[in-house]
Amino acid sequence: MKLLHMRSKSRLKNSHEAQTYAYKSPSAFSPRNPSGRDYTSRLPLKLLTKILSSICPHACDDNYLSLEDSMRDGGCMLCDMRHLAQCALVSRRFLVATQTILYHNVRIDPVHYCELEERKRKWIDAPKQRVEQFSRTVRDNQSLAIQVEFLKMPYMTRETCIADMARTVSVLPNLKYVDLPDGIYSDDRSCLTLKQELEARCADLRKMKYLRGAERSFALLSQSRPWPNLQVLELSRLDIDPNTLVSVLASFPALHELRLEELPMIDDTIFRGSHSTPCFPPIETFSLQSTPGLTAHGFEAYLSRPEVRVLTNLTVINTGVIPSELHRILATAPNLKNLRVNQTIHRALTASTIPPLASRSLQKFQFEIESPSTSPHDLQPPSESYYEYLASSILAGNFPSLNSLYALSTSLPSLLLPPPLAPFANPKGLSSGLRQALMLYTKSIPEHDWYLTVISPPTSTNRRGSATATRPISFYNGSTQLGPQWGDRARDSVIVGNGFGGFLAVPNEDRLRPSSSGGHKHKHSRSKSKNSASWMG
Numbered sequence: 001m002k003l004l005h006m007r008s009k010s011r012l013k014n015s016h017e018a019q020t021y022a023y024k025s026p027s028a029f030s031p032r033n034p035s036g037r038d039y040t041s042r043l044p045l046k047l048l049t050k051i052l053s054s055i056c057p058h059a060c061d062d063n064y065l066s067l068e069d070s071m072r073d074g075g076c077m078l079c080d081m082r083h084l085a086q087c088a089l090v091s092r093r094f095l096v097a098t099q100t101i102l103y104h105n106v107r108i109d110p111v112h113y114c115e116l117e118e119r120k121r122k123w124i125d126a127p128k129q130r131v132e133q134f135s136r137t138v139r140d141n142q143s144l145a146i147q148v149e150f151l152k153m154p155y156m157t158r159e160t161c162i163a164d165m166a167r168t169v170s171v172l173p174n175l176k177y178v179d180l181p182d183g184i185y186s187d188d189r190s191c192l193t194l195k196q197e198l199e200a201r202c203a204d205l206r207k208m209k210y211l212r213g214a215e216r217s218f219a220l221l222s223q224s225r226p227w228p229n230l231q232v233l234e235l236s237r238l239d240i241d242p243n244t245l246v247s248v249l250a251s252f253p254a255l256h257e258l259r260l261e262e263l264p265m266i267d268d269t270i271f272r273g274s275h276s277t278p279c280f281p282p283i284e285t286f287s288l289q290s291t292p293g294l295t296a297h298g299f300e301a302y303l304s305r306p307e308v309r310v311l312t313n314l315t316v317i318n319t320g321v322i323p324s325e326l327h328r329i330l331a332t333a334p335n336l337k338n339l340r341v342n343q344t345i346h347r348a349l350t351a352s353t354i355p356p357l358a359s360r361s362l363q364k365f366q367f368e369i370e371s372p373s374t375s376p377h378d379l380q381p382p383s384e385s386y387y388e389y390l391a392s393s394i395l396a397g398n399f400p401s402l403n404s405l406y407a408l409s410t411s412l413p414s415l416l417l418p419p420p421l422a423p424f425a426n427p428k429g430l431s432s433g434l435r436q437a438l439m440l441y442t443k444s445i446p447e448h449d450w451y452l453t454v455i456s457p458p459t460s461t462n463r464r465g466s467a468t469a470t471r472p473i474s475f476y477n478g479s480t481q482l483g484p485q486w487g488d489r490a491r492d493s494v495i496v497g498n499g500f501g502g503f504l505a506v507p508n509e510d511r512l513r514p515s516s517s518g519g520h521k522h523k524h525s526r527s528k529s530k531n532s533a534s535w536m537g
Helices: 002-010 015-021 045-053 077-087 092-102 126-140 155-160 162-169 189-201 215-219 242-250 296-303 323-332 383-395 484-491 523-532
Strands: 105-107 150-152 207-210 232-236 257-261 285-289 313-317 338-344 364-370 404-407 438-442 451-456 493-497 503-507
Touching (some): 155 162, 215 242, 296 323, 323 338, 364 383, 383 404
Parallel strands (some): 207 232, 285 313, 404 438
Antiparallel strands (some): 438 451, 493 503
16 A cells, blocks of 8 residues: 555656645644634524624515615625535534525525636526526425525526426415516416415415406405515506405505506595495505506595505606695605605796695605706796796705705706805895705706705805705726726726716726837737737627
């Protein structure tokens, strides 16, 4: 054996490899702690789980957003999950804590968001393999299956792996959210088995959506009630009558977020309860889009009930709620914090006959009023009268909690500053209405990026208040935003406009192609530029 060992050692290329090949006893790998005590054993399991969760932050997300909408910046989710899985090899206590985190929110990301993506084999359909492996794992281990509450996967994966998804959700009784194919929302026949498994096995589901074609299954919800804990419901392009809508909504006692989009048959009658139909349930987050039948008068009647004044977020986009009647909603919604109004108008507003806007609780206000292209002979578009109305309401002190304002008007920053005082005027009787700094985001058309202006309230030294110079919001950072594939060449780039108010990072070839004193390029400059710009393919 000794001769064989010496012979194999003699075949090594150099002395360094021979030294590396030399046998080392187990004592050479002894830990630094000679006593061998595990200090993490003293930690409670809940605290250990909290510490390990910082390795994989996305596993602790409890939102009901899809995989594409819940991306995290500045990290690779696949690498974080792999590092957390390696912690399970430390001890049994680490295994229990790690499994609790890994199987709480399962993400099947399609690619690595780091340099490892360039090394893997491109022909492998990795997301599909991960779905199959995860399905086999939870079907073989029930203790892991009951820990899964969130399951997120890419769009193409959930559209092509419908059968694997049906087998998977059938063993997940505590599932709260899952990314589903579009066919399940419109009662497509290819997704019938998957929907039956969701209704029979996943009683704790919290979010669902219904699109055109699913009118029959939506009407049956008030009788079958498959998901009693449903919290978020989205309805789009459904041909349903108001009584059916209210009956179904009343069957979900935990519902707190509702989105209605393009429902032509819905009007203010949904807010008027009767003996045959229940009352419209209280909603915390209410979003309406392209519903002309719902007006401010209906909302005023709905918010007059004390139990429904829990409304904190409201979005109205091209509805029957016209901006001139918005004061009715603000007066009857004492807990409203976020409001978004998008409307296209054709006539100017006469503010002298309308009460001013006022809300003591509103913190974020998106007031996006636009008018179609006007005649060049007009002094100003009709939408400017609405922004003057808004500015006068703010300067009157009617929004004491407002800190963020979005508007489609470039003149609003100047409107929110009070007129200058005379040199010897008494400022005690004058006020700007602002109690805190206001972050004002403006743009001229929806396709542009937001421009930020900070409006500060008056102080003892500045009796008028101040406003920073309007500047575009730039999310560019040369060291982090260009991605790891740029390497050390992140600073060899310039920023140019993209034609819509934004910016693009492109290589700066001036530094890569130096010119001689005679105006001719060096011979090696072309090859050097070609190698440096290899990222272009």
